[in-house]
Amino acid sequence: MRRFFGSVEGGVSESIFVGGGGEGYGEAQRLLLKYANRHGLIAGATGTGKTVTLQILAEGFSAAGVPVFLSDVKGDLSGLARAGSADFRLHDAFMKRAATIGFDDYAYRDFPVTFWDLFAEQGHPVRTTVAEMGPLLLARLLELTEVQEGVLNIAFRLADEEGLPLLDLKDLRALLLWVGQNGRELSLRYGNVSTSSVGAIQRALLVLENQGGARLFGEPALELADLMRTDSRGRGRINILAADRLMASPRLYATFLLWLLSELFEELPEVGDPDKPKLVFFFDEAHLLFEDAPKALIDKVEQVARLIRSKGVGVWFVTQNPDDVPEDVLGQLGNRVQHALRAFTARDHKALQRAARTYRDNPRFSTEDAIREVGVGEALTSFLEARGVPGMVERTLIRPPSSQLGPITPAERRQVIAASPLAGKYEAEIDRESAFERLRARAEAAAREAEAAEEEEERLAEEAREFRRARRFGGARSRAPASRGRGRGRSGESLGEALAGAVIRELKGTTGRRIVRGLFGTLFRGR
């Protein structure tokens, strides 16, 4: 029916039903789709209803034909793929809640879900290339110092100039090795490239690899269009990133999502103010993005939030305390769902007051008191109204979900993954020729030269031995290994030995064997 979900088949729906506010919770509270690209915030203490709010918003967007991307931190959002059930223990509670808020066409239904997983276990693998991630985000991911970041920048520039594609982590490793070995020469051209910085980056890469970060980098890389699909009935697909295991590496989690946002920002065309968003992106555990983030990064997030709007992407931050989100970013979030906050300490109290002050007051209640008092699945809401003005704050009982509350079984998940229109597209990793292979080829060519030189050296040595033998037994008349000069080299050294020595000395120079050995030694050890 049109009233709550809008109609996908019948035309553009204008809003998403979120819950009931006003006296007795009877007044429908709606999120206007045309302002859904003005971003949003879902905040509240643990267990207050944030995840269910995210779930019902995802349902609403999907039903309105808007694709959604969200990260599933606790694994409880996979239920979106299945309809709720009258056998569920909360069925009666859900029905009662629906009746209270006048949600007459409340019905259980499932939604089209695409599962993604950096570790390729709970969904389609999601990858990007090192080059696409770029030195800035990589430096953040690797927790590099400024000096190390500088070296990483030089490495990227070199890769560019030398035609060495950076796809996966082994490309980056090979490149850094090469940079390290040519540090002195590179320093003259680009400024200080110290081996200790290169070493530090290599160690950080190792840490990242141990966290499973190597899986993120490679090909086929994610195509953004695959996040923006609708199903055959016009419903937006809900992309769920498995983030439970990923949360063990918060940096990796936050950097990956930030990369995805910046990709969307850079790749999508301008659309001005669309009737509804092209994609809505939920950033759960958003505080991880800002935790000891440098000012430059926060500015970047603020900038992306401000500008991505006109690309039709709505971004929602989900976090416990709105205080976790820097003010400049918070100021960009026009739609708000504030679940209960507890105020134990003086600091909590301040944060709560600050949160309350950001709302347009409702004469019926004190915002500050209400934030403390609202029950589970209840929230203070404020959505942008006509001309994009924030609506008056309401105490809203959030609607119950139509899809299953809580996770689906692993077997059900496997079924969804197998039936996905993307099944098979990303599963097999491709290892195209890139920096690693090219540097290896260079090293092999150098090694072949070195080997040829070594053979030559041996041949000369053998000739020299023969020459000596001949002299000893056949007198001075036997021919010396001709045409290569006469007489002896350094004192006591035969001609052949001298020549061989020269070749070896040559090879021991900066351009010779040492680099070859170094490359082979490190690249192939432990493979």
Ligand SMILES: Nc1ncnc2c1ncn2[C@@H]1O[C@H](COP(=O)(O)OP(=O)(O)OP(=O)(O)O)[C@@H](O)[C@H]1O
């Ligand atoms: N809109 C709602 N309708 C019906 N029940 C709800 C609603 N919101 C929350 N609940 C109930 O409250 C429980 C906790 O909600 P939820 O899991 O969303 O909390 P949370 O804020 O995400 O907690 P955490 O911080 O621990 O992840 C749900 O399992 C459900 O039983």
Ligand SMILES: [Mg+2]
């Ligand atoms: Mg939750």
